[in-house]
Amino acid sequence: MxxxxxxxxxYKTYLNRRKFIKGSLASAMLATVTSSAFANHDSDxxxxxxxxxENDKLNSYEEITTYNNFYEFGTHKKHPHLNSGxxxxxxxxxxxxxxxxxxxxxxxxxxxSNVTIEDRVYRLRCVEAWSMVIPWQxxxxxxxxxxxxxxxxxxxxxxxxxxxPEEMPGQQKRTIIWPYxxxxxxxxxxxxxxxxxxxxxxxxxxxxxGAPIRLVVPWKYGFKSIKSIVxxxxxxxxxxxxxxxxxxxxxxxxxxxxxxxNHPRWSQGTERRIGEFKRRETxxxxxxxxxxxxxxxxxxxxxxx
Amino acid sequence: xxxxxxxxxxxxxxxxxxxxxxxxxxxxxxxxxxxxNPIEKLMDELGLMAxxxxxxxxxxxxxxxIKSLKSIVVLRRMIGLFAFYYVCLHFSTYIVLDHxxxxxxxxxxxxxxxxxxxxxxxxxxxxxxxxxxxxxxxKRLGFKLWKKIHYLIYPVAILASMHFYVLVRxxxxxxxxxxxxxxxxxxxxxxxxxxxxQLAQ
Numbered sequence: 001m002x003x004x005x006x007x008x009x010x011y012k013t014y015l016n017r018r019k020f021i022k023g024s025l026a027s028a029m030l031a032t033v034t035s036s037a038f039a040n041h042d043s044d045x046x047x048x049x050x051x052x053x054e055n056d057k058l059n060s061y062e063e064i065t066t067y068n069n070f071y072e073f074g075t076h077k078k079h080p081h082l083n084s085g086x087x088x089x090x091x092x093x094x095x096x097x098x099x100x101x102x103x104x105x106x107x108x109x110x111x112x113s114n115v116t117i118e119d120r121v122y123r124l125r126c127v128e129a130w131s132m133v134i135p136w137q138x139x140x141x142x143x144x145x146x147x148x149x150x151x152x153x154x155x156x157x158x159x160x161x162x163x164x165p166e167e168m169p170g171q172q173k174r175t176i177i178w179p180y181x182x183x184x185x186x187x188x189x190x191x192x193x194x195x196x197x198x199x200x201x202x203x204x205x206x207x208x209x210g211a212p213i214r215l216v217v218p219w220k221y222g223f224k225s226i227k228s229i230v231x232x233x234x235x236x237x238x239x240x241x242x243x244x245x246x247x248x249x250x251x252x253x254x255x256x257x258x259x260x261x262n263h264p265r266w267s268q269g270t271e272r273r274i275g276e277f278k279r280r281e282t283x284x285x286x287x288x289x290x291x292x293x294x295x296x297x298x299x300x301x302x303x304x305x
Numbered sequence: 306x307x308x309x310x311x312x313x314x315x316x317x318x319x320x321x322x323x324x325x326x327x328x329x330x331x332x333x334x335x336x337x338x339x340x341x342n343p344i345e346k347l348m349d350e351l352g353l354m355a356x357x358x359x360x361x362x363x364x365x366x367x368x369x370x371i372k373s374l375k376s377i378v379v380l381r382r383m384i385g386l387f388a389f390y391y392v393c394l395h396f397s398t399y400i401v402l403d404h405x406x407x408x409x410x411x412x413x414x415x416x417x418x419x420x421x422x423x424x425x426x427x428x429x430x431x432x433x434x435x436x437x438x439x440x441x442x443x444k445r446l447g448f449k450l451w452k453k454i455h456y457l458i459y460p461v462a463i464l465a466s467m468h469f470y471v472l473v474r475x476x477x478x479x480x481x482x483x484x485x486x487x488x489x490x491x492x493x494x495x496x497x498x499x500x501x502x503q504l505a506q
Contacts, residue, residue, distance in 0.1 A: 062341075063341045066340075066341060067340070067341035067342060071475065071476075075473075075474070075475060075476045077341075077342075078340070128474075130342060130345070173476065175475040175476040176475055246475065262417065264418065264419065265418060265420060265471070265472065265474075266418070267410070267413070267414055267417070267418070269410070270410070272342065272344070272345075272403075274341055274342055275341075277344075278405055279403075279404070279405070
């Protein structure tokens with residue numbers, strides 16, 4: 001498959017690279033972002049657009065916040081937007097336990113005072129074969145892992161979503177075994193691309209997108225990027241993850257974006273970028289091959305999908 | 306007691322009512338009011354409408370066993386043809402809008418994805434039903450043969466509901482309700498056949 005040079009640029013270079021977006025393109029993008037979304041913000045779109053690849057365009061705030069999967073608020077992609085109004089993302093704590101020097105519970109405030117929040121524009125590829133480009137704000141998961149001080153025996157990280165059926169109506173039904181759980185191998189968790197996001201488009205993370213803090217692993221299908229995290233556990237064995245438990249023949253632990261390994265329900269060779277008419281080809285590791293392919297060089301990706 | 310006349314009179318209204326959603330969705334699609342992922346939305350709405358209409362045709366046959374509703378059966382052909390109309394729109398949305406006539410990809414999709422296989426076979430089985438729906442053809446085939454052909458509606462309904470069932474990732478309540486209704490309607494027919502074989506030719 002043909003991969004553009006710009007797509008295999010290491011992340012740091014790619015962040016620093018100045019891209020001169022044509023005036024017309026920038027204004028077109030401004031127009032697609034609803035003015036109300038920016039009413040209280042001075043966010044400058046150019047901050048995000050300069051981090052884009054040649055053939056990627058930011059999705060609008062409206063697209064990102066009204067169309068996504070977050071089964072805690074319902075199974076339809078409009079449900080998170082419609083049903084998340086009563087969710088209270090603050091105050092928030094994250095419990096750190098398992099194979100760590102000292103299990104403890106951090107206030108989110110305290111975590112945030114110890115990290116640097118940065119802009120990360122990432123492609124997000126859903127296992128349902130649609131995708132978006134999203135400007136996140138967040139920090140590298142590796143920073144939190146350092147604060148957590150895991151033991152050398154810790155080989156995996158497990159994440160758990162909050163369980164509040166009274167605020168999350170989707171949890172009143174047993175569509176999934178609640179709470180939602182996800183996991184990463186330690187080296188995946190430490191990869192510089194892996195972030196904990198606390199905002200998008202300069203806003204605090206909207207409830208429907210996983211407020212107040214969520215994982216973003218851009219080379220894996222979207223369901224790996226667990227939302228509204230309340231617990232992080234360090235383990236020496238591969239943790240159970242929600243979708244794999246529900247349908248192991250469909251969803252694997254790794255869930256790397258891979259156009260050559262099809263899902264029984266969706267061909268993964270192509271995807272619809274939200275806002276575009278024609279499908280586009282799906283890129284290996286969602287276009288982050290350079291940064292992450294080395295993690296899997298000894299792994300049979302058709303078996304460990 | 307509802308007469309054939311009553312039902313025939315309701316036909317124009319029903320015709321517009323059933324046609325209307327397709328016009329509305331087409332209009333919303335063209336004007337960009339079908340949400341963030343309009344192609345997916347259009348395909349879902351058309352498919353769901355088709356499945357509901359297929360189930361309604363099965364219901365009509367069952368309802369016509371009730372004496373006072375006997376004549377309701379005059380509505381069945383129109384609703385059945387509308388089911389075919391919505392299936393055709395659903396299928397062409399998939400072919401043209403979703404995959405832009407990439408036939409190689411589509412053929413692979415039909416073979417490899419069970420849910421698409423179910424949907425496709427269901428569509429194929431509907432073709433002989435729709436194409437034997439004029440009075441003229443019924444006469445030429447003879448009622449017995451025509452009826453035999455139209456038993457295809459059973460696999461059509463079952464496959465269509467399976468198509469929906471497999472598509473849903475979690476919370477399969479809605480497809481299960483449709484499957485349940487279809488199974489009940491089929492059981493009723495089997496029951497009728499056993500208890501009153503002379504009526505169920």
